[in-house]
Amino acid sequence: MTFSHHRRTAALGLPVLALLFAVTGCSSADDEPSAAVPSPDAKVTELCQNLDKELPEKVNGLDRNDPEPRSALTAGWGGPAIILRCGVERPAEMDDANADGAEVNGVGWLVEKRDDGAYVFTTTLRRAYVEVTLPAERADEGAGPLTDFAAPIKKAIPEGIAD
Secondary structure, eight states: OHHHHHHHHHHHHHHHHHHHHHHHHHHHHTTSOBOOOOOOOHHHHHHHHHHHHHOOSEETTEEBOOOBSOOTTEEEETTTTEEEEESOOOOGGGGOTTOEEEEETTEEEEEEEOTTSOEEEEEESBSSOEEEEEOGGGGGGTTTTHHHHHHHHHHHSOBSOOO
């Protein structure tokens, strides 16, 4: 009787153990960054693909850690990740004469602070809008990460006004 009881417990234990491994395996994916992929027109998509080829492997000392789903229109560095999205819509805040702005190494940025403490920077006067989100945990880095984006943006995204 003990043998059959032990056997039944062992038989039930394997599926439970397999489920535990599956759940544990899935939970690590939750730590990966994610970002909504923009859907610009073909002309802007081409500019963004060119930018993707120019982006650095490190930003502010952080290794590249691209978000899911993978796309040439999104990139990430570190964890919590600094997220770049290319081909985003023009933010309405750009119409506000009192909006905060910055210029970093020849690239203009609209600066927006979110309620959660994160910062969102969006390029200005470029043929494609590039958005960089700095999570609240990295807010003390200020505009520092933007210096690593200046040269790639100037090379891949010409000055002008996005359509």
